[in-house]
Amino acid sequence: MSLAGIVNPYLERVRPIKDLAEYVKVEGEVAEINARDLTHKEVNDLIRECVIRGARKIILRNVFGQRFIGTRLALNGIKVEIEIHGIPGNDLGAFLAGHRIVVYGNAQDGVGNTMDSGEIIVHGRAGDVVAMSMRGGEIYIRDTVGYRAAIHMKGYMERNPVLVIGKTAQDFLGEYMAGGRVIVLGIGVDRHKARYIGTGMHGGKIFIRGKVEEYQLAKEVTFGELDKEDWKFLEEKVGKFCEYFNCDKDELLGDNFTAIIPKSKRPYGALYSGE
Amino acid sequence: MRFNDDKDFSACGIFGIMDRAGRRFSGKLIVEAMSLMKVRGNGLGAGFAVYGLYKKFKDYYALHVMLDNKDVKEKVYNYISQNFDIVYEDEIPVNDKANVVDPPKFVRYFVAPRKRGTEKSLSDDDYVIKKVMYVNRHIDGAYIISSGKNMGVFKGVGFPEDIADFFMIEEYRGYIWTAHTRFPTNTPGWWGGAHPFSILDWTVVHNGEISSYGTNKRYLEMFGYYSTLKTDTEVMAYIFDLLMRRQGLPIEVVAKILAPPMWEEIERMPEKERNFYKALRMVYSPLLVNGPWAVIVARHGEMFGLTDRIRLRPLTAAEKGSLFMISSEEAPIRYLFPKVDKVYTPYGGEPIVARLER
Numbered sequence: 243m244s245l246a247g248i249v250n251p252y253l254e255r256v257r258p259i260k261d262l263a264e265y266v267k268v269e270g271e272v273a274e275i276n277a278r279d280l281t282h283k284e285v286n287d288l289i290r291e292c293v294i295r296g297a298r299k300i301i302l303r304n305v306f307g308q309r310f311i312g313t314r315l316a317l318n319g320i321k322v323e324i325e326i327h328g329i330p331g332n333d334l335g336a337f338l339a340g341h342r343i344v345v346y347g348n349a350q351d352g353v354g355n356t357m358d359s360g361e362i363i364v365h366g367r368a369g370d371v372v373a374m375s376m377r378g379g380e381i382y383i384r385d386t387v388g389y390r391a392a393i394h395m396k397g398y399m400e401r402n403p404v405l406v407i408g409k410t411a412q413d414f415l416g417e418y419m420a421g422g423r424v425i426v427l428g429i430g431v432d433r434h435k436a437r438y439i440g441t442g443m444h445g446g447k448i449f450i451r452g453k454v455e456e457y458q459l460a461k462e463v464t465f466g467e468l469d470k471e472d473w474k475f476l477e478e479k480v481g482k483f484c485e486y487f488n489c490d491k492d493e494l495l496g497d498n499f500t501a502i503i504p505k506s507k508r509p510y511g512a513l514y515s516g517e
Numbered sequence: 518m519r520f521n522d523d524k525d526f527s528a529c530g531i532f533g534i535m536d537r538a539g540r541r542f543s544g545k546l547i548v549e550a551m552s553l554m555k556v557r558g559n560g561l562g563a564g565f566a567v568y569g570l571y572k573k574f575k576d577y578y579a580l581h582v583m584l585d586n587k588d589v590k591e592k593v594y595n596y597i598s599q600n601f602d603i604v605y606e607d608e609i610p611v612n613d614k615a616n617v618v619d620p621p622k623f624v625r626y627f628v629a630p631r632k633r634g635t636e637k638s639l640s641d642d643d644y645v646i647k648k649v650m651y652v653n654r655h656i657d658g659a660y661i662i663s664s665g666k667n668m669g670v671f672k673g674v675g676f677p678e679d680i681a682d683f684f685m686i687e688e689y690r691g692y693i694w695t696a697h698t699r700f701p702t703n704t705p706g707w708w709g710g711a712h713p714f715s716i717l718d719w720t721v722v723h724n725g726e727i728s729s730y731g732t733n734k735r736y737l738e739m740f741g742y743y744s745t746l747k748t749d750t751e752v753m754a755y756i757f758d759l760l761m762r763r764q765g766l767p768i769e770v771v772a773k774i775l776a777p778p779m780w781e782e783i784e785r786m787p788e789k790e791r792n793f794y795k796a797l798r799m800v801y802s803p804l805l806v807n808g809p810w811a812v813i814v815a816r817h818g819e820m821f822g823l824t825d826r827i828r829l830r831p832l833t834a835a836e837k838g839s840l841f842m843i844s845s846e847e848a849p850i851r852y853l854f855p856k857v858d859k860v861y862t863p864y865g866g867e868p869i870v871a872r873l874e875r
Contacts, residue, residue, distance in 0.1 A: 249560040249676070282556065307553050307848025329848045348860070350846055351831055369847075369862070370831055388862055389828045412864060413827065435864070437782075457785065 256283045259291050266292065273297035278304035282331065290314055293322055300324045307331040307350070312343050312362075321360075332369075335362045338379060351388070354381045357403070363486050367409075376403040376422065380479075383407050384487045390414040397421025397446060406483050413437045416463075416502070420445040425479055427494055428452030439463065440502055444509050448502040449476060451494065459502065466503035529724035530557030530845045531712075531832075533695040533813035534853075535820045535871045538839040541569050544686035547694040550849035551677035554698060557724075557845060561706030562699030563680040564672025566663075566713040566720035567691035568817055575667040577604055577627040578645055583709060584622040586658025593624075593652065593659045600648050601628035609671070615683035617675045621708050625669075642717055642762065646741065649716065653745040660709050660746065665718030668817065672697075672711035680711075692873075693820050695813050697722035701748075710748040718816045719757050723750040724845055725810030725830045736803035750812075756804055757814055768821050768868050774801040776826040776866035813843050818873040828865030835860040841871035 262284060267274045273292040277285050285308045289300050293315060302311070305328030312324055316339035326334075326345045335343050336355040348366035352374060359378040370388035373381050378401045386409045393414070395403055403422035410431045416424055416439060428434060428451045440448065440463030448463075449472070459465075468476075477495060484491040532550045536542065544565060551563070571579050580597065584590055597603065609623035630644045639647065649661045663670035668691075671684040677698045681687065697712035703726065704710060713720040727733065727749035734744045734752055740763075742755035760771045774797055783794045798805075809829030813822050822832050822843035835842045835850045837857040842850050847860060863869055 251556040251559060251676075254555075306852045307846055309556065329851050331846070331848060347851075348847055350848065369833075370828070388831070389865070412862075 252281075252283060254281075256281055256287075259287055262288055268292065268295075268297065271296060271298040272301065273299070274301040274303065276304055277302050277308060277328070278306070280308065282309045286310055286314055289324070290317075293317060293320060298322050302326045302328070302330075304328055305330050305347075309333050310336050312336070312338050312341055315339060315341055335360070338362070340379075348385075349383075353383070354379070354405075357381070365487070370412075372407075373403065373405040373422075373424075376405070377401055378403050380404040380482075381406070382483055382486055385409050387411045390417050392419055392422070392424045392446075392448075393417045395419050395422040395424070395446060404479055406479055408483065408487065410434050411436050414439075414441055416440045416443050416446070416448050418442040418444075419448070419504075422446045423475065423479075424448045425476065425483075426450045426452075427480070427483065429489065429494070434458070440504065442509060443502075443504045444507050445504060447472070449499045450502065451497055451499050454500055454502075462505055462509045463502050464505050466501040468499060468501050472501065528557040528700045528845075530554035530698040531696070531722040531724050531811065531813050531843075532845070532849060533693070533722070533815065533820050533822065533843045535693040535815075535841045536839050537841055537871055537874050539569075539692050539873055540839070541690040541692050542694075544681065544689050544691075544694060546853055547696045548677060548681040548686055550844070550853055551681075551696050551698055553849040553852050554844075554846055555676065557700060558676060558698030559700050560674075560676045560679075561701050562672070562674055562697070562711035563677040564670060564697050564711045564713050564722075565677075565681065565684070565686050566668065566670050566693075566695045566715065566722070566815060567686075567689050568668045568693040568718070568815060569691040570669055570689045571627070571667045574605060574627040577629055578641075578664055578666055579669055580626045580628060580649075580661050581609065581663035581669055581671075582624050582626070582652075583660045583662050584624065584658065585660070585708070587622065589656060589658045590622070590624065592656055596648075596652060596656065597626055597628065600631060601626070602631050603628050610685060611683050612685055615675075616679045617673060617683050620673060620683065646716060646758070650741065650743050654743050662709065663715045663720075665715065665817075668718050668720070670713050670715045670720060672713065673708045674706055674711060693815050695720060695722050695815050695820070702726065704748045707747070709746045712748075712750060714746065714748070714751045714754040716742075716754045716758050717762070719754050719762075720815050721750060721753040721757065721812055723753060723810060723812045725825070726808050727752065727806055727810060728808035729806055732803050733806065753806070753812055753814070756806070757816075760801075760804070761816075768819075768823075768870055770797070772823055772866060772868040773797055774804050775806045776823065777805060778826065778866070811845065820871045822869040823867075824865045826866035831862070832869070833860065833862050834869040839874070843869055843871075 309331035312335040323342045333352040338357040338360045340360045345364045349368040351369035353372045356375045362381045367385035372391040406425045441460035605627040712722045730749040811824040811830035811832040835857045836859045
């Protein structure tokens with residue numbers, strides 16, 4: 243096979259920073275970027291450049307599918323806020339290092355992929371594999387999420403990632419989940435339809451408001467009781483959700499929540515070691 | 518950096534747009550949509566299907582022939598003229614200045630079947646399939662890549678913008694458009710292997726891979742469909758023709774053959790339903806399409822989207838007035854129309870269907 247025609251689509255058409263000045267307006271610590279004609283790399287190069295030069299709030303307008311927004315910003319602990327208008331592309335906030343991203347619109351697949359810390363707030367829905375391999379920070383999605391939300395989310399000691407979903411999730415919620423917390427609020431939803439919840443799950447907890455039947459759970463998980471700590475946790479996170487999206491916290495917390503927990507910390511041990 | 522190692526970032530991008538009121542529009546819209554998904558492809562394949570473009574010859578089969586080998590044109594012409602009445606023929610107009618490497622030649626024939634002897638018992642459609650299969654299998658270097666009426670497939674090696682530029686896609690008008698950008702992972706990136714794949718007026722664009730290709734292909738051979746284009750997606754076009762045109766099944770049932778519910782789900786169904794789904798799985802088990810896939814399928818009057826049963830590839834649908842869109846990502850939909858009436862993503866194995874309003 244000839245390789246003559248192969249092009250790296252991520253690098254093609256990428257212009258150097260110095261040619262992108264017309265897309266940015268800076269006022270004090272606020273930088274506004276018009277992303278309409280920018281490629282993925284150009285948007286992210288510009289954000290990084292603005293932060294290095296002192297911007298602490300970035301407003302992105304006309305975003306249409308540019309990927310990895312918020313990545314490559316681990317800069318000596320500097321924290322920024324990124325406000326997005328439009329549809330950010332896949333892997334929004336991948337590896338996010340302590341920043342805050344607010345999206346006014348829907349998000350696509352892979353929100354918060356391997357996110358380290360910080361916060362992502364989506365005023366809309368999100369696609370598949372939200373919070374994949376997330377290891378810290380918080381994600382709030384106002385509406386629904388697609389397949390495999392929180393796949394292999396993990397937690398360790400003080401690191402405890404949180405994903406809060408306003409409406410409902412599709413199949414394989416919490417697949418191979420190893421830690422962290424997922425809250426599904428079921429707002430305006432008659433019945434959660436997700437199947438195979440917690441397939442291969444071996445850590446963390448999922449809290450679902452509204453009815454879930456036994457058959458919707460994978461064989462590696464079971465229903466658990468909520469303890470005092472859990473209710474305290476829910477009160478705090480649901481409170482935050484309601485603050486962001488303007489809903490009634492007491493009404494949501496008044497209803498019954500179901501906890502879904504793993505049966506074992508090591509469901510596949512016997513597969514490899516013959517235990 | 519070039520992707521010449523074993524690690525690939527499989528993606529592919531697909532997009533379909535239909536005006537359910539039947540109004541025709543230029544290919545400009547879909548080219549714009551595809552350019553928003555540039556990173557889903559790597560320049561090794563792109564293509565377009567358009568419905569309603571050959572109004573003048575709408576009653577004739579439009580055969581788009583790709584000639585990989587320049588000396589084969591006469592052979593193809595002889596075969597076609599022996600088996601069909603040719604009412605019009607031309608070279609498919611292309612832009613020589615487009616950014617593509619070593620394009621093959623494309624010719625098209627508008628034809629009516631000329632059936633003889635025992636072939637008179639075949640329907641026109643079955644006759645055309647038989648002849649298309651003959652050319653693709655036995656005339657070396659010639660492939661009929663499109664064979665429906667009043668529709669056509671234009672495809673090749675390049676990014677969607679380049680292929681659109683090469684075939685001057687913006688000059689054509691149709692009421693359904695589907696498009697593909699390719700990121701080939703395990704089959705060659707050649708002109709015949711670009712999507713859409715087509716037979717009669719069926720077209721399929723696909724993101725993913727079909728692990729059951731071997732089983733599907735062998736089953737289809739029993740019904741006279743032969744895969745010659747070295748890409749798994751080809752079987753999909755033949756499956757839809759077999760199940761929907763020849764066997765008359767609706768898409769709602771066909772979806773449950775390609776992407777059937779799991780056995781444990783079937784066990785939970787009420788008895789009547791359970792028996793139906795069991796029968797489907799048993800009768801059509803060689804047509805279960807395994808692996809990660811999302812497709813947009815079209816024929817005259819309808820366009821639908823479908824994914825594998827556990828949705829290992831993304832697909833989003835949107836409606837705006839009479840327009841219906843299906844896409845790998847939401848961004849291109851919003852780029853074309855910032856405000857839509859409805860945007861949604863169904864569960865794996867549930868078809869998204871758009872039909873012409875009568």
